[in-house]
Amino acid sequence: MSALIKLEKVGKTYFRGKEPIEVLKDLDLEMPEGAFEALMGPSGSGKSTLLNLIAGLDSVTSGTISVSGVNLGAMSEGQRAHWRSQNVGFIFQTYNLLPVLTAAENVELPLLLAPLSSAERKTRSLTALRAVGLEERGHHRPDQLSGGQQQRVAIARAIVTDPKIIVADEPTGDLDRVSANQILELLVKMNKELKKTIVMVTHDPAAAERASIVRHLDKGQLT
Amino acid sequence: MIPISYNVRSLAVRKTTTFATGFGIALVVFVLAASQMLALGVQKTLGKAGDPSHAFVMRKGADAELSSAIETPKVGLILAGPGVKKDASGKAEGVGEIVVVLALNRADAPDQISNVQLRGIPDDGLGFRDNLHIIAGRPAKPGADEVIIGKRLRGVFKGLDLGQKFEIKKNRQAEVVGVFEAGGASYESEVLADVETVRTSFGREGIVSSVTVKLEGPEKFDAFKAAMNSDKQLGLNAMRETEYYEKQSEGTAKLITFLGGAIVFFFSIGAIIGATITMYAAVSHRRKEVGTLRALGFSRLTILSSFLLESTILAFLGGAVGALCSLAMGLVHFSMMNMASWSEITFSFDPSPQIIARGLVIGALMGVVGGFLPAFRASRISPVEAMRD
Numbered sequence: 292m293s294a295l296i297k298l299e300k301v302g303k304t305y306f307r308g309k310e311p312i313e314v315l316k317d318l319d320l321e322m323p324e325g326a327f328e329a330l331m332g333p334s335g336s337g338k339s340t341l342l343n344l345i346a347g348l349d350s351v352t353s354g355t356i357s358v359s360g361v362n363l364g365a366m367s368e369g370q371r372a373h374w375r376s377q378n379v380g381f382i383f384q385t386y387n388l389l390p391v392l393t394a395a396e397n398v399e400l401p402l403l404l405a406p407l408s409s410a411e412r413k414t415r416s417l418t419a420l421r422a423v424g425l426e427e428r429g430h431h432r433p434d435q436l437s438g439g440q441q442q443r444v445a446i447a448r449a450i451v452t453d454p455k456i457i458v459a460d461e462p463t464g465d466l467d468r469v470s471a472n473q474i475l476e477l478l479v480k481m482n483k484e485l486k487k488t489i490v491m492v493t494h495d496p497a498a499a500e501r502a503s504i505v506r507h508l509d510k511g512q513l514t
Numbered sequence: 515m516i517p518i519s520y521n522v523r524s525l526a527v528r529k530t531t532t533f534a535t536g537f538g539i540a541l542v543v544f545v546l547a548a549s550q551m552l553a554l555g556v557q558k559t560l561g562k563a564g565d566p567s568h569a570f571v572m573r574k575g576a577d578a579e580l581s582s583a584i585e586t587p588k589v590g591l592i593l594a595g596p597g598v599k600k601d602a603s604g605k606a607e608g609v610g611e612i613v614v615v616l617a618l619n620r621a622d623a624p625d626q627i628s629n630v631q632l633r634g635i636p637d638d639g640l641g642f643r644d645n646l647h648i649i650a651g652r653p654a655k656p657g658a659d660e661v662i663i664g665k666r667l668r669g670v671f672k673g674l675d676l677g678q679k680f681e682i683k684k685n686r687q688a689e690v691v692g693v694f695e696a697g698g699a700s701y702e703s704e705v706l707a708d709v710e711t712v713r714t715s716f717g718r719e720g721i722v723s724s725v726t727v728k729l730e731g732p733e734k735f736d737a738f739k740a741a742m743n744s745d746k747q748l749g750l751n752a753m754r755e756t757e758y759y760e761k762q763s764e765g766t767a768k769l770i771t772f773l774g775g776a777i778v779f780f781f782s783i784g785a786i787i788g789a790t791i792t793m794y795a796a797v798s799h800r801r802k803e804v805g806t807l808r809a810l811g812f813s814r815l816t817i818l819s820s821f822l823l824e825s826t827i828l829a830f831l832g833g834a835v836g837a838l839c840s841l842a843m844g845l846v847h848f849s850m851m852n853m854a855s856w857s858e859i860t861f862s863f864d865p866s867p868q869i870i871a872r873g874l875v876i877g878a879l880m881g882v883v884g885g886f887l888p889a890f891r892a893s894r895i896s897p898v899e900a901m902r903d
């Protein structure tokens with residue numbers, strides 16, 4: 292398997308006022324295409340920071356990140372936004388569905404950035420909802436769904452544009468065991484059947500067990 | 515891009531603030547539209563009587579009929595002026611009228627006295643005004659102590675209604691025998707009587723206040739005016755009738771527009787600040803939603819437009835409510851003092867499509883102005899920061 296995601300000497304420093312906080316330091320990392328990666332580590336170790344860099348949500352302070360040979364560091368903010376809309380699906384710990392939109396509308400949202408007709412968007416979002424087993428719940432608003440169901444809608448939203456990569460930051464962090472297992476099973480299915488490369492940050496050893504590769508981060512270093 | 519339903523529903527969720535903000539904008543648009551409707555109503559009321567092919571003659575230097583006096587012999591000279599239209603029998607078409615002020619008790623407050631204009635017209639005076647129609651009763655008989663009143667005077671003064679009597683001078687009663695309308699013109703607020711009745715009651719024998727003549731066409735006016743104004747001995751000044759009435763209404767309409775504009779100016783500052791505060795609150799409340807949208811790939815410009823659209827929708831809806839309420843003012847009539855004649859004239863709010871359209875545009879514009887800074891702040895929200903909250 293070739294490397295889809297490649298980090299070379301990646302450093303990330305935040306500034307709190309004038310005081311620099313070096314979160315990631317000289318990080319070298321290759322993630323193969325089709326992998327299901329789990330990133331573990333104590334809180335504050337830089338897991339989310341690393342995930343955001345891979346997803347093109349944030350930019351490196353030093354070093355380079357490339358995805359499918361595309362150097363994210365060379366892109367402008369606007370270019371990265373466009374790149375994200377085509378290449379990355381996001382799953383968040385708190386689901387982050389728009390509360391005033393229905394499940395189907397939430398799933399359809401990323402498709403508004405693609406050149407598709409309204410009918411095509413509807414068909415695709417229904418397909419994505421079906422893939423997470425919620426085609427019956429399309430007209431429900433997030434507050435009418437359980438946490439587990441909301442996260443499944445979020446997974447549908449993440450896969451609807453057919454991106455190469457799915458990033459998930461503690462996707463089971465707010466869920467009970469049963470719902471968490473459903474979510475993890477779905478992620479495994481997306482990885483196996485749809486060939487999505489998944490990078491998942493997690494605290495939960497049971498979640499990490501489902502991944503094909505587990506990495507540990509501590510104080511900005513892989514261990 | 516981001517669907518409008520997202521904005522509309524977000525507004526619907528925050529009902530109280532949405533309502534309060536919309537109310538402020540509705541108020542501004544209401545005042546704006548209502549004051550413009552009133553200014554238009556004033557102009558229509560005072561200016562409607564004008565006809566461009568009518569010439570209106572007063573004594574030189576007089577700016578209203580009340581301060582003008584023309585001796586009767588001069589009336590013949592005026593009617594003989596160039597371009598004056600002749601009827602089938604060869605008689606020049608024109609009327610010399612006298613205007614005086616009556617002080618009458620108000621019907622709503624009987625111990626209060628207000629002024630009403632009383633206009634003495636010659637026998638053919640009614641026929642001269644094409645837009646004047648008797649809507650109740652009958653015309654006054656020449657030489658009798660009878661009057662007809664404009665429809666807007668009905669019920670405003672004691673004794674001034676069909677079949678009632680009032681004192682035209684001490685110990686001399688005049689009876690109201692008819693009510694007329696005149697397409698909203700100012701003399702709908704006047705009392706009309708026979709010219710001789712007015713002269714004898716007020717001791718104005720031998721004079722008229724003004725002479726109005728029909729010209730053969732509007733283009734004949736310049737020659738007519740030249741003939742009237744050049745003779746220093748006559749001491750007359752001719753105006754187009756339209757010009758005269760416009761002059762009478764200009765000041766009042768401008769005053770109303772100015773007062774309305776001043777109120778609107780200060781109210782709108784308040785409403786814009788209100789919209790800004792509401793939208794800032796909406797943006798900070800929805801930081802995470804914005805962060806999510808940015809993560810999904812929506813651009814800063816899209817976020818900015820979405821919030822700007824939201825405040826514009828809110829303001830537009832508020833403005834539409836205000837404009838709608840201002841239309842209801844069309845049912846309201848009220849009296850005020852006419853500065854030119856010192857008499858009571860009744861005004862109405864006259865809606866026009868332009869006024870409503872202007873109100874809607876200005877309402878929406880307040881949303882754009884008030885929403886810009888919050889929308890700009892929303893567009894600067896970093897998705898990474900928003901997710902860390």
Ligand SMILES: Nc1ncnc2c1ncn2[C@@H]1O[C@H](COP(=O)(O)OP(=O)(O)O)[C@@H](O)[C@H]1O
Binds near residue numbers: 312314333335339902
């Ligand atoms: N925008 C930021 N400004 C300042 N410090 C930050 C910022 N983002 C992250 N950090 C700091 O970087 C460190 C790593 O954060 P994060 O990547 O969120 O850790 P994790 O996800 O592993 O818990 C933390 O100490 C955090 O306080």
Ligand SMILES: [Mg+2]
Binds near residue numbers: 339340460
């Ligand atoms: Mg984290």
